Amino acid sequence: MGTYMSLSSIQECVASALDIKVLTQPGNTRGGPGRAMMPTPGNAAAFRAALWTNLEKLMDQICAACGQVQHLQKVLTKKRDPVTHVCFIDEIVKDGQMDIMYTFWNSLTRILSVEFQRATSASSFLKQTLEGEYPKLLRLYNELWKRLQQYSVSIQGSLASSGGLDLSVELSASDLEAQNLFMHAKQDYDPEKALKDSLQPYEAAYLSKSLSRLFDPINLVFPQGGRNPPSTDELESIIKTIASELNVAAVDPILTLAVAKNAAKTIQLFCVKSEQLLCTQGDASQVIGPLTEGQRRNVAVVNSLYKLQQAVGKMISGITSFPSVAEQSLTSALESVQALMGAAVQPLLLSVSDSVEAIIITMHQEDFSGPLSAPGKPEVPCSLYMKELQGFIVRVMSDYFRHFQCLDFIYDNTEAIAQRAIELFVRNASLLRPLGEGGKMRLAADFAQMELAVAPLCRRVSDLGKAYRLLRSFRPLLFQTSEHVASSQAVGDLIPYSTILHFLFTRAPPELRSPHQRAEWSIARYSQWLDDHPSEKDRLTLIRGALEAYVQSVRVRQGKEFAPVYPIMLQLLQKSTSGV
Structure with missing residues (x-):
């Protein structure tokens, strides 16, 4: 094993490795007194x-040194007193005394802590170097610990006997090493933690400086009173800083977790400044x-947030x-970015959605009561409100949404507008009277044109799911008999019972008033x-009241009979309420 290294020898090695005089004057063997304790600029x-x-x-x-102590402990574990036959190691640890490995490791880690503190207290430059390049120092300690893992089973066994670990459960050496048992057991003494305790001051200083390095470019590109988000180059600088720190x-x-938390704080700061x-x-x-x-500023802010989100997401996976x-x-932290993007576009989305609803409801201002056109007279391809709706959607997508770079994010939001538009269209179409x-x-024709109207709002109209199927399912019912409408497979599944009942009101005489007519409400109200009442139960209750009022009238x-559509509606209502 070579010359045995005592603890005092190790202490001398630590002190020598951190000796600022030797480090700053490697060529000066005399080391004269009073020499500068800082390296010259060229010698840094x-x-x-x-x-x-x-x-x-x-x-x-x-x-x-650890290998030597390990070897010594193995010898003492195997050798016995020739007279008493007591194992030497048992003699050493009797009466609660610590064993050799524990004593050595405890003293070693204390020496490291004391000597590092002494050296950095004497030299601010050494202190700054260890703080600034802390990851390099930590890497050396990690590599040392990995090299010492070959001794971990023996260290664990020795420390366990001193630290009170229950050894009644037998584990093989390979099991102990694989599970790294001592590190994860709830013990008062953690050998790896003890090794790294000397690094705590440098870690704290490094993380503090790391946070400053992360915050500085953000504070720089968001000056007090500024009105614009960072430029592409400025954003690249922020992203590169986050990537470098990670x-x-x-x-x-x-350390990665600690720096990641700092990076998360940085992203949150970016969100606060952007908001x-x-x-x-x-x-x-x-x-x-x-x-x-x-x-325009809101668009720029959302695009800036999107670029940050994409870059950090790519960084994580890389x-x-x-x-x-x-x-x-x-x-x-990225979820906060997404939430802020949503909040930024929400006012515009709500305004577009409200405008779409306002246009759709104007279908009631047009006349749908006329008969079929005379032969040879061209049919109008679609209604005026539908032309207005198509023009409006094309314009808002071109004037407002095309400036956003986050296409998927925009489509996720505008597709919701498209779904709502279809639902409102079918709702209002079912309320048209007379038809x-x-x-x-x-x-x-309007049903067919509705697909074209909402197309700019989505990737594909067919992606709108239930709303798209509702649009396709309702159109054929326009020309079917009331009996066929009531028995359609789509009713109760794709098309709500309340919507079909609204539609059947349009086939009734004026005295069979729709629920809103009975309540003297406008279509908008x-x-x-x-x-406000999405529950079918509430809607069907209101419809039942309209039918009962008709029966009473x-x-x-003293009428002799009910309108032909009434028994069909009553049967459909009974069928609907049995399942609601």
């Missing part, structure tokens, strides 16, 4: 190189004229062996009531 690189060379050598010396910290999972730029006044939601200055907890920290044969033909005027 040489100083750092010498320091890391010394520390690497120190790790080798510590590893060798890459440097990748030497250790615990302060957003325009929330009325011109942020206008959809009448071209983009206002506030809307770092190998990225701890899941660190990834979760950044992912949570003549010519009106049915024009409404059928009734549509709002339906939005027939009895009052």
Whole structure:
């Protein structure tokens, strides 16, 4: 094993490795008193190189010393007193005394802590170097610990006997090594933690400076009173800083988690600064004229947030062996980015949705009561409100939404507008009264044109799911008999019972009034009531009241029979309420 290294020898090795005089004057063997304790500007690189060379050598010396103590402990474990036959190691640890490995390791880690503190207290430059290049120092310690894992079983067994670990459960050496039992057991003494305790001051300083490095470019590009988000180059600088900090910290999972939390704080700061730029006044939601200055700024802010989100997401997937907890920290921060993007576009989306609804409801201002056109007279391809709706949607997509770079994000939001538009269209189409044969033909054309109207709002109209199937299912019912309408397979599944019953009201005489007519509500008010009461039970209750009022009116005027559509509606209502 070579010359035995005592603890005092190790202490001398640590002190020598951190000796600022030797590090700053490697060529001066005399080391005269009063010499400068700081490297000259030209020698800073040489100083750092010498320091890391010394520390690497120190790790080798510590590893060798641990091997010697390990060998000694193995010998003492096997040898017995020739007279008493007591194992030497039992003699050493009797009466609660610590064993050799524990005593050595405890003393070694204390020496490291004391000597590092003494050296950095004497030299601010050494302190700054260890703080600034802390990941490199941590990597040396991690490599040392990995090299010592070949001794871990013996260390664990020895420390367990001193620390009170229950050894009644037998584990093989390979099991102990694979599970790294001592590190994860709840013990008062953690050998790896003890090794790294000397690094705590440098870790804290490094993380503080890391956070400053992350925050500085953001504070720089969001000046007090500024009105614009970062430029592409400025954003690239922020992204590169985050990537650099995460890459440097990748030497250790615990350090990676700490830096990832700093990066998450950085993303949150970016969100706070970006939110302060957003325009929330009325011109942020206008959809009448071209983009206002506030809307342009909101678009720029959303695009900036999107670029950051994409870059950090790519960064996370590109770092190998990225701890899941660190990834979760950044992912949570990115969810804040997504939420802010949503909040930024929400006023515009609501305004577009309201305008779409306002246009659709104007179908009731047109006349759908006419008969079929005379032969040879060209049919109108679609209604005026449908032309207006198509023109409006094309315009808002071109004037407002095309400026956003986050296409998937925009489609996720505008597709919801498309689904809502279809539902409102079918709702209002079912409420049209009176509806003549010519009106049915024009409404059928409107159904076909509705697909074209909402197409700019989505990737594909067929992606709209249930809303798309509702649109396709309702159109054929326009020309079917009331009996066929009531028995359609789509009713109760794709098409709500309440919607079909609304539609059957249009085939009834005027005295069989629709629910909104009986309540003397406008179509707009009734549509709002339906939005406020999405439950079919509530809607069907209101419809039942309209039918009962009709029955009462027939009895009052002593009518001989009900309208032909009434028994069909009553049967459908009974069928619907049995399942609601």
